[in-house]
Amino acid sequence: MISELEKYKTADTSKVTHWFKAAPVDRFPEDGGACIKYGDLQIAIFNFTRRNEWYACQNLCPHKMQMILSRGMIGSFEGEPKVACPFHKKTFSLKSGKNLNGDTCDIATYPIKIEDGYVFVGFEE
Amino acid sequence: MTKIVVIGNGMVGYKFCEKLCAQETAKDFEITVFGEEPWPAYDRVHLSEYFSGSTAEDLIMAPRSWYEENNITLHSNEMIVKIDREQKKIISHSGHDYSYDKLILATGSGAFVPPINGVDKKGVFVYRTLEDLDAIIEYSKKVKTAAVIGGGLLGLEAAKAVIDMGLKAHVIEFAPRLMPRQLDEAGSATLQSKLEELGINIHLNKNTQKIKGNGKLESMKFADDSELPVEMLIISAGIKPRDELAKDCGLATAPRGGVIVNEFLQTEDENIFAIGEVASYKNMIYGLVAPGYEMASQVVNQLVNEEVKPFMGFDMSTKLKLIGVDVGSFGDPFGDFEPSKPIVYENKNSGIYKRINVSLDGKRLIGGILVGDASAYNMLLQMCQNKMPLPPEPEDLILGARGGKEAAGAGVESLPEEAQICSCENVTKGSICSLVENDGVTKVDEIKSCTKAGTGCGGCMPMVNDLLKHQLKAMGKAVKNVLCEHFDYSRQELLDLVKVKKIKTYNELLDQFGQGDGCEVCKPAVASILASTWNELITKQDTIQDTNDRFLANIQRGGTYSVVPRVPGGEITPEKLIVIGEVAKKYGLYTKITGGQRIDLFGARVDQLPDIWEELIDAGFESGHAYGKSLRTVKSCVGSTWCRYGVQDSVSFAIQVEERYRGLRSPHKLKGAVSGCIRECAEAQSKDFGIIATEKGWNLYICGNGGSKPQHAQLLINDVDTETCLKFIDRFLMFYIRTAEPLTRTATWLNKLEGGMDYVRDVVVNDSLGIGEELEREMQFMIDTYACEWKEVVNNPQLRAKFKHFLNAEEEDPNLKFQDMRGQKIPAAW
Ligand SMILES: Cc1cc2nc3c(=O)[nH]c(=O)nc-3n(C[C@H](O)[C@H](O)[C@H](O)COP(=O)(O)OP(=O)(O)OC[C@H]3O[C@@H](n4cnc5c(N)ncnc54)[C@H](O)[C@@H]3O)c2cc1C
Ligand code: SF4
Ligand code: SF4
Ligand code: FES
Numbered sequence: 001m002i003s004e005l006e007k008y009k010t011a012d013t014s015k016v017t018h019w020f021k022a023a024p025v026d027r028f029p030e031d032g033g034a035c036i037k038y039g040d041l042q043i044a045i046f047n048f049t050r051r052n053e054w055y056a057c058q059n060l061c062p063h064k065m066q067m068i069l070s071r072g073m074i075g076s077f078e079g080e081p082k083v084a085c086p087f088h089k090k091t092f093s094l095k096s097g098k099n100l101n102g103d104t105c106d107i108a109t110y111p112i113k114i115e116d117g118y119v120f121v122g123f124e125e
Numbered sequence: 126m127t128k129i130v131v132i133g134n135g136m137v138g139y140k141f142c143e144k145l146c147a148q149e150t151a152k153d154f155e156i157t158v159f160g161e162e163p164w165p166a167y168d169r170v171h172l173s174e175y176f177s178g179s180t181a182e183d184l185i186m187a188p189r190s191w192y193e194e195n196n197i198t199l200h201s202n203e204m205i206v207k208i209d210r211e212q213k214k215i216i217s218h219s220g221h222d223y224s225y226d227k228l229i230l231a232t233g234s235g236a237f238v239p240p241i242n243g244v245d246k247k248g249v250f251v252y253r254t255l256e257d258l259d260a261i262i263e264y265s266k267k268v269k270t271a272a273v274i275g276g277g278l279l280g281l282e283a284a285k286a287v288i289d290m291g292l293k294a295h296v297i298e299f300a301p302r303l304m305p306r307q308l309d310e311a312g313s314a315t316l317q318s319k320l321e322e323l324g325i326n327i328h329l330n331k332n333t334q335k336i337k338g339n340g341k342l343e344s345m346k347f348a349d350d351s352e353l354p355v356e357m358l359i360i361s362a363g364i365k366p367r368d369e370l371a372k373d374c375g376l377a378t379a380p381r382g383g384v385i386v387n388e389f390l391q392t393e394d395e396n397i398f399a400i401g402e403v404a405s406y407k408n409m410i411y412g413l414v415a416p417g418y419e420m421a422s423q424v425v426n427q428l429v430n431e432e433v434k435p436f437m438g439f440d441m442s443t444k445l446k447l448i449g450v451d452v453g454s455f456g457d458p459f460g461d462f463e464p465s466k467p468i469v470y471e472n473k474n475s476g477i478y479k480r481i482n483v484s485l486d487g488k489r490l491i492g493g494i495l496v497g498d499a500s501a502y503n504m505l506l507q508m509c510q511n512k513m514p515l516p517p518e519p520e521d522l523i524l525g526a527r528g529g530k531e532a533a534g535a536g537v538e539s540l541p542e543e544a545q546i547c548s549c550e551n552v553t554k555g556s557i558c559s560l561v562e563n564d565g566v567t568k569v570d571e572i573k574s575c576t577k578a579g580t581g582c583g584g585c586m587p588m589v590n591d592l593l594k595h596q597l598k599a600m601g602k603a604v605k606n607v608l609c610e611h612f613d614y615s616r617q618e619l620l621d622l623v624k625v626k627k628i629k630t631y632n633e634l635l636d637q638f639g640q641g642d643g644c645e646v647c648k649p650a651v652a653s654i655l656a657s658t659w660n661e662l663i664t665k666q667d668t669i670q671d672t673n674d675r676f677l678a679n680i681q682r683g684g685t686y687s688v689v690p691r692v693p694g695g696e697i698t699p700e701k702l703i704v705i706g707e708v709a710k711k712y713g714l715y716t717k718i719t720g721g722q723r724i725d726l727f728g729a730r731v732d733q734l735p736d737i738w739e740e741l742i743d744a745g746f747e748s749g750h751a752y753g754k755s756l757r758t759v760k761s762c763v764g765s766t767w768c769r770y771g772v773q774d775s776v777s778f779a780i781q782v783e784e785r786y787r788g789l790r791s792p793h794k795l796k797g798a799v800s801g802c803i804r805e806c807a808e809a810q811s812k813d814f815g816i817i818a819t820e821k822g823w824n825l826y827i828c829g830n831g832g833s834k835p836q837h838a839q840l841l842i843n844d845v846d847t848e849t850c851l852k853f854i855d856r857f858l859m860f861y862i863r864t865a866e867p868l869t870r871t872a873t874w875l876n877k878l879e880g881g882m883d884y885v886r887d888v889v890v891n892d893s894l895g896i897g898e899e900l901e902r903e904m905q906f907m908i909d910t911y912a913c914e915w916k917e918v919v920n921n922p923q924l925r926a927k928f929k930h931f932l933n934a935e936e937e938d939p940n941l942k943f944q945d946m947r948g949q950k951i952p953a954a955w
Contacts, residue, residue, distance in 0.1 A: 004940070005822050021933045031303035031632075034932040042931075042940075050632065050642050064180070067940045071672045075644030078610065086680055091645070103727035105182065122853030 456492025
């Protein structure tokens with residue numbers, strides 16, 4: 001399963017070489033997330049309606065290697081947008097991917113853009 | 126720049142680095158650490174949690190990135206084989222050498238293996254490192270019984286691990302009693318009978334002479350000629366300091382092992398320090414983390430020229446953790462070092478033994494032993510360490526105050542300022558109180574992160590909590606249980622706001638009364654409040670629900686869900702049973718009978734849920750709300766229709782009650798039961814509300830609880846008719862829903878409620894607040910507006926569409942993996 005974890009590497013907006021057209025904006029629940037498939041990667045995308053922001057990160061929770069983060073609740077911790085894993089409520093910053101409880105690995109995050117009513121996720125490589 | 130080299134990346138070696146890096150002058154040091162284990166330092170104290178689900182990552186003290194961020198060079202997997210004191214350098218097994226200005230020996234200890242004939246056989250293990258545990262787990266798969274040599278703290282921890290692995294456990298102890306260094310004979314006997322109840326076989330006075338078997342272990346032979354057949358053996362007979370490097374370079378070591386240090390933790394060589402389990406001070410090895418951390422601290426202080434407290438030995442009081450029996454031993458448990466008078470309390474029936482040793486003048490506590498109930502451990506330890514004056518009747522300390530008066534001097538307020546609350550991190554009462562008083566700290570988490578109190582063994586957390594509450598109260602601040610950083614209100618206040626302001630959505634409430642964007646604490650709490658007030662379908666605001674409520678099913682390992690249709694009162698027709706069986710077969714689900722008399726179907730993919738429910742609903746089932754903080758089941762015995770003892774029809778009443786409260790959202794789950802006579806076969810007294818039939822009607826019990834802290838329900842009223850019984854349950858449940866904190870079961874709610882059961886009876890039965898009818902009305906509204914959530918989803922294509930793993934592909938989650946067990950599927954291990 002570690003090899004599964006290694007597939008996910010944070011992508012930097014300035015280095016994005018491929019913008020993947022994920023799905024229409026209105027398919028995503030408000031203030032919540034959904035999972036999309038990109039090759040053999042699973043990416044969680046969050047429509048943070050309250051903040052008028054979008055975020056993307058790996059769907060894999062590094063705590064017990066569960067493909068689940070897209071079903072997690074989102075919110076903020078002292079202003080930092082975050083997602084809580086449904087299993088044991090480990091929380092991760094949606095901006096930096098940092099584990100906010102300080103006891104699990106961080107996660108990879110990906111840039112996102114909205115164009116023509118579609119959500120695009122950016123990947124390097 | 127001073128070159129610091131640390132040999133050993135264990136708990137103490139790590140703590141040394143952490144403390145040095147926290148110094149202002151940290152940049153004056155170049156730190157290099159060597160550890161022979163493959164991973165960075167991990168929490169050995171909680172090693173046994175590896176058996177109950179913790180992973181290696183959970184146990185790591187700090188990830189590799191921490192070392193990088195702090196400019197520490199960490200060489201894992203590298204063993205140091207030689208110290209060259211003349212040239213001030215060390216040499217590793219791979220032949221590299223590194224020079225140092227100051228060398229820190231933190232090599233800890235290894236397991237002590239007694240020279241028994243045959244210890245080298247296959248199947249014999251020690252219990253010290255993650256690698257040991259991996260090997261034990263691997264081998265355990267092939268065997269059914271295991272023995273542990275050593276009945277001390279560690280041995281008993283290992284024995285617990287043996288039962289956790291599902292094996293038959295034996296503990297072999299050389300001494301005539303268990304935990305010989307902590308317990309006296311009577312304490313040991315009490316512990317022994319408790320352990321035997323847990324299924325651990327104890328063998329005392331056994332001197333192992335030979336480990337027999339052909340290549341692999343088959344049995345153990347003892348000096349008294351008896352023999353015990355076992356397939357696996359874990360040796361936990363003590364520790365042996367890793368002083369070989371020191372010995373080899375000519376540093377003095379103690380006869381019983383360990384590098385000899387003075388009160389400043391210096392070895393004979395002024396440039397070499399030894400800390401942790403490898404250091405021997407006055408012929409003593411300190412096999413606990415707290416003294417090791419204290420040593421680390423003092424060496425750091427010397428390096429940065431701060432005030433240094435000489436190390437004068439350390440309190441070795443301990444509590445046994447994990448095994449499920451409370452055991453504590455503190456101060457001088459046997460009264461060996463100072464003449465004293467013991468006071469002993471023993472209750473063989475409930476398995477409790479307590480002993481305290483009181484000084485001859487009756488003024489001070491010298492030490493003591495607690496078995497079966499160690500709840501007073503922290504306070505007694507404090508009284509002992511701080512030489513606090515004893516109450517006039519010292520026996521109150523272990524018996525509790527009798528005759529209506531408060532136990533004297535047993536609260537945190539009576540502790541002196543310098544009382545050490547967290548011994549792992551050496552945090553005093555004074556420093557915690559000053560944080561609260563001067564730095565405006567109001568939360569336990571803040572105390573944890575500012576002082577590190579409670580981050581070691583965690584045993585002091587209840588005390589830290591009490592101190593915080595006490596200090597806030599002393600400062601005149603109301604101790605208010607606010608929900609989280611987004612709402613400065615308690616649950617009860619929010620519920621009132623929702624009602625009065627007619628708020629129907631989470632966002633409205635957050636906009637008007639909160640701040641920020643919410644979180645996983647306040648979202649489900651508010652969702653529950655909204656549901657308990659308006660009873661609208663929770664699917665309307667699905668993203669504020671916990672995943673279970675969002676997908677109306679219980680998430681299980683691997684990310685699949687389980688499905689539980691309601692079976693009111695546990696009564697089900699053969700036709701319906703067949704439907705459940707057929708659905709399970711069709712969708713390949715694992716089936717199990719639950720504790721609440723219904724059937725749980727596991728392993729459903731999120732996209733299968735609506736299809737499964739469509740079939741169940743067609744057959745007349747409805748949601749069982751097993752996923753919600755809501756009414757679960759009302760269990761029943763068969764009652765007077767069949768049972769020869771029954772005096773009322775418990776099944777019919779259970780069905781009526783379950784259907785009345787189905788779908789009712791509450792601060793936590795609710796369970797009920799109805800028994801048909803006083804024989805109580807439905808176990809109603811363990812439920813949030815339990816009804817027991819009498820010749821004249823029903824007895825109603827409330828606030829019982831199974832779970833981790835079982836508590837019996839208490840009688841609210843006896844011999845009432847059906848209608849009155851329902852009326853009181855209505856009032857009780859609504860009153861609880863209005864006033865409880867989030868995620869608080871009725872038992873805990875009652876325990877915290879001022880006035881306790883008498884108060885509840887006043888409100889519910891005597892209507893002392895005059896809200897009886899209002900509560901009934903609110904409940905009637907819930908009953909009238911009930912609708913099955915699954916029915917709604919099944920019939921609504923838009924809602925149905927949300928049950929998918931990928932938004933952009935029709936595929937299911939390719940990472941789901943199952944294996945077979947006894948003819949059914951289970952998820953692959955995590
Ligand atoms: C199962 C278990 C339960 C415990 N429970 C408790 C408890 O409840 N409370 C409590 O206070 N204590 C408990 N302890 C004891 C506690 O873990 C130790 O006191 C503590 O770990 C000592 O820390 P240390 O750094 O001195 O040694 P260690 O943690 O043993 O670290 C020493 C490290 O140095 C490495 N090393 C040794 N020699 C070399 C070398 N030549 N080159 C490179 N690396 C080397 C070792 O591999 C090891 O990783 C428990 C121990 C065990 C095994
Ligand atoms: S509680 Fe009474 S009525 Fe119910 S099954 Fe037991 S004996 Fe029969
Ligand atoms: S079902 Fe309950 S008791 Fe059993 S493993 Fe899960 S949480 Fe623990
Ligand atoms: S699996 Fe995500 S928090 Fe445990």
